[in-house]
Amino acid sequence: MKYRYIILKQLEYKLNLKFNNIELLDIALTHSSFANQKKHVQFNERLEFLGDSVLQLCISELLFKKYKDKSEGELTKLRSLIVCETSLYNISLKWNLGEYINMSKGEELTGGRERVSILADCVEAIIAAIYLDEGYEAAKKFIVYNFNNIIEKAEKNEIVFDYKTKLQETLQENGDAYIQYNLSKFEGPPHRRKFYIQVIANKDVIGYGCGFSKKEAEQNAAKKALEILED
Known part of the structure; x- marks a missing residue:
């Protein structure tokens, strides 16, 4: 002590x-x-x-x-x-x-x-x-x-913490986009479970991510999708 x-x-x-x-x-x-x-x-x-x-x-x-x-x-x-x-x-x-x-x-x-x-x-x-x-x-x-x-x-719009919102805004600049976050799988025991998420826009998978909560995995998936779109 x-x-x-x-x-x-x-x-x-x-x-x-x-x-x-x-x-x-x-x-x-x-x-x-x-x-x-x-x-x-x-x-x-x-x-x-x-x-x-x-x-x-x-x-x-x-x-x-x-x-x-x-x-x-x-x-x-x-x-x-x-x-x-x-x-x-x-x-x-x-x-x-x-x-x-x-x-x-x-x-x-x-x-x-x-x-x-x-x-x-x-x-x-x-x-x-x-x-x-x-x-x-x-x-x-x-x-x-x-x-x-x-x-x-x-x-000053110098940071992007909410990647899900940023992705939605980016896709909607070119018209309507129907965005979904689908849980593809999870693994590990209940107290330290890892989630895998796909982000889908108009039926196409545009990003993926994982995390130790669904919220974290969705943000990582949106971040990856933004990186792919920028490339």
Whole structure:
């Protein structure tokens, strides 16, 4: 426990935070695979649920106040670029967050410390931990500081995080396109299942992708389709 406390304090320093209840940070960094092997250990899925809501509210408020001339549709599109798995994952990389996560040896051996979905979920859980520990204003300050660069790039259309939306817009520039994402197969046990997705436009397969969630696999398929279309 002493070693774990030292690890948590190191991350706390990286995050420029000081928790009143550092156990909240520990829970935010605990994957379900770890809790399944230990009795009476809390894991981060409930915090992830709360953190997603806090993040959505904060970014919505920030965009609403910053961009007074933008319509509801424009604000929604901006928010979808900012509040997505890829942006959360990229933020996690700044902190080397994978090094701090409690997970099972099996999860670690299958690449869990680098898995996009796990790292993104931990960022949301950390946001919830801050919210519970110090309240909304502290969580908002943390979000604004860490997401500010992403917000500015999204406003300038310099980043593409939502590849599915980008693919739809690209195909519809040349007319209507009926796009489908079909699950071709999946493999692995339930707690670390890998999904394989084909993206189909007007009955033609134009891309494929895989990931450890259907959402991740669909985004990867759309990204691959965009790369093929550009070539």
